[in-house]
Amino acid sequence: MTATRTVTFPAGIVEAGLGTVTREIPASEPPPWPPNAELTWIGKDVPRLNGREKVTGATRYTVDIRLPGMLHARFLRSPLPSAELRKLDTSAAAALAGVRAVVVLARSGDRLRYAGQPVAAVAAVSPGVAGEALAAIDAEFRPLPFVVDMDEARAPDAPLVYDEASVPKGNPSGFPAAPGLPVVGNVRGPAVVRRGDPAQGFAAADIVVEGEYRTQVQTHSCLEPHAIVADWRADGLTVYMSTQFTSGVRQELAALFGLPLNRVRVVVDGMGGGFGSKSQLGVYGRTAVELSRLAGLPVRLALNRHEEQTDAGNRPGTSQRVRLGAKRDGTLTALAIESHGTAGVALGAGIGFFAERIYTCPNFETLQHDVFVNAGPGCAMRGPGNTPGAHGLEQAIDTLAERLGLDPLALRDRIDPSKARREERRIGAERIGWSRRHAPGADPGPVKRGLGVAQSLWMSNVQTNVACEVRVLRDGSVEALSSVQDIGTGIGTVMAQVVAEVLGLRPAEITVRIGDTEFPPGGPSYGSRTTASITPPLRTAATRVLAELGREAARMLNAAPEELEARDGRLRVKSDPARSLAFRDAAALLRTDRISAVESRADDYPGFRRRMPDAAMALEDLGGVQFAEVAVDTETGAIHVERVVAVHDCGRPMNRLLLESQVQGGVLMGVSYALLERRVMDRRTGLMVNADLEHYKLAGAHDTPEIEVVILENLQGSSATDAYGIAEPANIATAPAIANAVYNAIGVRLASLPMTPDAVLAALGKTGRS
Amino acid sequence: MTAPDMAGPGKTAITLAVNGTSRQLELEPRTTLAEALRNALGLTGTKIACDRGACSACTVWLNGQPVLSCMALAIDAAGQEITTIEGLAQGDVLHPVQEAFIEHDAMQCGFCTPGMVMSCAALLERDPHPDAAAVRDAIAGHYCRCGTYPHVVAATLAAAERKP
Ligand code: FES
Numbered sequence: 001m002t003a004t005r006t007v008t009f010p011a012g013i014v015e016a017g018l019g020t021v022t023r024e025i026p027a028s029e030p031p032p033w034p035p036n037a038e039l040t041w042i043g044k045d046v047p048r049l050n051g052r053e054k055v056t057g058a059t060r061y062t063v064d065i066r067l068p069g070m071l072h073a074r075f076l077r078s079p080l081p082s083a084e085l086r087k088l089d090t091s092a093a094a095a096l097a098g099v100r101a102v103v104v105l106a107r108s109g110d111r112l113r114y115a116g117q118p119v120a121a122v123a124a125v126s127p128g129v130a131g132e133a134l135a136a137i138d139a140e141f142r143p144l145p146f147v148v149d150m151d152e153a154r155a156p157d158a159p160l161v162y163d164e165a166s167v168p169k170g171n172p173s174g175f176p177a178a179p180g181l182p183v184v185g186n187v188r189g190p191a192v193v194r195r196g197d198p199a200q201g202f203a204a205a206d207i208v209v210e211g212e213y214r215t216q217v218q219t220h221s222c223l224e225p226h227a228i229v230a231d232w233r234a235d236g237l238t239v240y241m242s243t244q245f246t247s248g249v250r251q252e253l254a255a256l257f258g259l260p261l262n263r264v265r266v267v268v269d270g271m272g273g274g275f276g277s278k279s280q281l282g283v284y285g286r287t288a289v290e291l292s293r294l295a296g297l298p299v300r301l302a303l304n305r306h307e308e309q310t311d312a313g314n315r316p317g318t319s320q321r322v323r324l325g326a327k328r329d330g331t332l333t334a335l336a337i338e339s340h341g342t343a344g345v346a347l348g349a350g351i352g353f354f355a356e357r358i359y360t361c362p363n364f365e366t367l368q369h370d371v372f373v374n375a376g377p378g379c380a381m382r383g384p385g386n387t388p389g390a391h392g393l394e395q396a397i398d399t400l401a402e403r404l405g406l407d408p409l410a411l412r413d414r415i416d417p418s419k420a421r422r423e424e425r426r427i428g429a430e431r432i433g434w435s436r437r438h439a440p441g442a443d444p445g446p447v448k449r450g451l452g453v454a455q456s457l458w459m460s461n462v463q464t465n466v467a468c469e470v471r472v473l474r475d476g477s478v479e480a481l482s483s484v485q486d487i488g489t490g491i492g493t494v495m496a497q498v499v500a501e502v503l504g505l506r507p508a509e510i511t512v513r514i515g516d517t518e519f520p521p522g523g524p525s526y527g528s529r530t531t532a533s534i535t536p537p538l539r540t541a542a543t544r545v546l547a548e549l550g551r552e553a554a555r556m557l558n559a560a561p562e563e564l565e566a567r568d569g570r571l572r573v574k575s576d577p578a579r580s581l582a583f584r585d586a587a588a589l590l591r592t593d594r595i596s597a598v599e600s601r602a603d604d605y606p607g608f609r610r611r612m613p614d615a616a617m618a619l620e621d622l623g624g625v626q627f628a629e630v631a632v633d634t635e636t637g638a639i640h641v642e643r644v645v646a647v648h649d650c651g652r653p654m655n656r657l658l659l660e661s662q663v664q665g666g667v668l669m670g671v672s673y674a675l676l677e678r679r680v681m682d683r684r685t686g687l688m689v690n691a692d693l694e695h696y697k698l699a700g701a702h703d704t705p706e707i708e709v710v711i712l713e714n715l716q717g718s719s720a721t722d723a724y725g726i727a728e729p730a731n732i733a734t735a736p737a738i739a740n741a742v743y744n745a746i747g748v749r750l751a752s753l754p755m756t757p758d759a760v761l762a763a764l765g766k767t768g769r770s
Numbered sequence: 771m772t773a774p775d776m777a778g779p780g781k782t783a784i785t786l787a788v789n790g791t792s793r794q795l796e797l798e799p800r801t802t803l804a805e806a807l808r809n810a811l812g813l814t815g816t817k818i819a820c821d822r823g824a825c826s827a828c829t830v831w832l833n834g835q836p837v838l839s840c841m842a843l844a845i846d847a848a849g850q851e852i853t854t855i856e857g858l859a860q861g862d863v864l865h866p867v868q869e870a871f872i873e874h875d876a877m878q879c880g881f882c883t884p885g886m887v888m889s890c891a892a893l894l895e896r897d898p899h900p901d902a903a904a905v906r907d908a909i910a911g912h913y914c915r916c917g918t919y920p921h922v923v924a925a926t927l928a929a930a931e932r933k934p
């Protein structure tokens with residue numbers, strides 16, 4: 001048994017009134033932090049510490065890395081959506097001057113299942129020579145029947161993407177997670193989640209609403225493409241990779257190439273966007289390492305934009321039939337959803353757990369199906385499952401409120417048990433001016449305005465397989481180390497804030513070394529878990545090195561170590577601050593050049609909701625409520641999102657400036673999803689027709705609404721920092737909030753994404769096209 | 771110096787004036803300015819995200835005007851004054867736009883940031899006191915997948931305020 005002690009934490013939502021909670025915590029854990037107002041650096045707008053490198057172009061991204069002798073790799077890919085590889089002869093390519101290695105990824109007779117599927121790869125002294133080598137590969141593809149449209153793929157006579165033997169069994173991205181589901185034709189599932197008795201619940205309802213909602217395939221569209229530089233040497237493998245998970249990639253590489261972990265190093269500095277798509281090694285990563293192994297030279301493999309849009313992951317498209325049963329007062333009696341989704345040739349096209357958790361409803365059922373089509377594999381993307389899932393359910397709730405004659409916020413007050421979201425609704429309604437909301441379609445002119453609201457829910461994820469180190473050197477300089485990577489959130493800055501807070505220094509005085517598996521394993525940057533995972537052990541480690549330093553200082557100051565505090569660059573006696581020692585002078589007393597503490601993530605104090613081998617879910621889910629104000633031009637069909645108010649919670653906010661950036665990013669990705677983005681597959685050729693950035697539309701500056709961000713301070717006494725994530729919640733509610741606002745504006749519901757001018761005009765009956 | 775009438779397809783001598791320094795290069799005439807800067811000169815602050823004029827990540831200045839370096843040939847840039855993100859600061863002193871980008875957190879992953887900075891700094895050169903709409907116009911061609919536009923606009927307005 002580890003020793004414990006009982007401590008009292010501030011708890012509750014600071015904005016709504018704070019209480020306390022008493023917990024039994026391991027004796028080694030630091031004491032409770034007060035609310036942010038009483039802290040020096042935590043919760044403050046500290047600008048990111050690597051900002052200077054970013055604005056001067058000095059940050060090194062994977063695509064910027066050039067090693068001596070480095071080769072350039074390129075893929076030969078299937079030109080057809082479905083084909084049998086009849087012949088693959090790479091001998092002429094291998095014999096070309098300047099070609100150093102060739103890897104074959106498919107064999108003659110293999111079935112290729114999407115246009116762009118890698119078939120072979122070459123590494124050569126220049127990209128030009130690599131291109132010539134691709135042209136010299138003798139490959140023959142026999143076209144096979146294909147299907148790229150999800151509805152067509154569900155038809156009984158649709159061409160089959162997989163036969164029984166080849167169909168994927170497990171589910172790598174875990175949405176839904178059930179293995180071993182039945183497969184009929186191209187449809188796998190359903191994965192069923194059920195509680196209570198839905199049939200009885202619908203029978204007991206005073207009112208039943210039903211709707212069908214559709215979401216499109218969205219591509220991650222990271223501005224830095226998927227890229228890797230692999231350097232295989234006799235004494236070990238070093239990989240520079242644009243990745244969300246350095247230590248995970250190291251594990252994959254060690255297992256795949258039979259290397260001990262201590263001979264594999266994965267490094268990332270600048271990381272140009274992942275959004276879920278750079279979580280794993282991937283075929284491209286594996287291939288680059290294999291080419292480097294064969295050539296005995298470093299190999300660079302960076303996808304070009306076409307490859308990036310077609311074979312670097314995507315958010316699966318869905319169709320969802322949502323049924324809600326309710327009493328006249330709004331109480332839900334039944335909630336049933338049947339969904340079909342497609343992640344191309346992959347699994348994981350469900351609608352998540354949004355409906356399962358967000359509202360109180362005794363009788364519940366989801367039936368989720370994966371539909372295979374001949375298109376590039378989907379993967380997790382910012383709020384996977386829940387983002388499309390919220391789009392369906394939050395519109396259905398809006399419809400239910402209208403049918404019941406209730407305000408959408410009042411209905412949610414009745415059925416949503418989350419305290420955080422209740423407060424978020426209150427604050428958001430005030431900020432957006434909800435009382436101005438009129439009846440649907442009530443504006444008289446051609447440009448009609450509307451207000452809408454939708455909610456967010458995501459897991460409070462924690463990686464427990466996470467460690468970090470804090471060092472104090474004898475000159476008083478300080479380092480914080482972990483393999484955790486900064487994918488744009490500014491986690492390194494938050495780490496510096498934590499260490500600075502504990503040691504009484506300034507964040508800029510902390511040197512943060514991250515993005516390298518030479519340091520303690522930092523866990524992944526996905527699932528909105530980085531801050532929650534890394535900051536508690538970092539605070540604990542900093543507290544430990546401070547205690548060690550304090551022992552030396554206390555001797556000097558004739559005080560007991562526990563009488564000291566670290567503040568303003570000094571260690572001083574709490575009761576008599578005049579007796580103090582500069583931090584640097586205290587460090588000079590150390591017996592060795594450096595002291596250090598390594599800590600790993602302890603369990604949340606009140607335990608977890610769910611425990612997995614390397615990860616866990618905290619007890620309280622993350623909330624978030626977003627309000628949108630739109631103007632719809634009923635003559636052109638254009639929707640202009642004028643304002644979004646995004647009210648969120650993430651436990652203890654660590655840095656409001658950085659959090660605001662992330663929430664704005666989530667909202668913008670949501671605006672883009674709602675109005676603009678759509679992967680277009682040509683039914684006749686099976687090819688993606690907008691695999692670029694000019695026809696695949698992303699939101700730009702002119703599509704950007706005024707975004708107001710409010711972040712609650714929701715203290716729970718759950719860890720040494722009480723911090724959780726925000727990236728995904730910030731994205732989940734946006735599209736349905738806009739859809740509900742559009743309904744409020746024009747009185748017609750657009751159930752499908754994206755809500756293009758075309759779709760608006762069609763919904764208004766103003767176009768011949770359908 | 772003007773470009774020769776006929777060159778290529780092999781390498782040809784090209785002189786580029788980059789950030790105030792003259793650089794002699796041997797490049798194939800088909801080499802884009804973005805490739806020349808990144809590969810031949812190691813100035814990797816200029817980013818390529820689409821390589822065909824759709825995202826503005828590769829924005830540099832030619833004679834003070836923002837251009838897409840993925841859509842310009844290096845050979846055509848000969849004889850013009852090229853400014854890249856590495857050349858914007860005066861030694862250790864950052865350009866006011868760079869300062870303001872840091873203060874207002876006008877970056878996340880940072881991949882689009884060099885291009886954004888170049889466009890916003892160019893805007894202040896031609897219009898020292900723009901309003902928010904003018905900043906949005908100046909970055910209308912830039913894509914930022916992380917969604918930094920609101921902070922980019924705020925930072926640029928703040929930089930304009932600071933500039934005398
Ligand atoms: S890289 Fe030049 S415009 Fe996109």
Ligand code: FES
Nearest residue numbers: 879880882914916
């Ligand atoms: S900061 Fe990531 S693309 Fe703009």
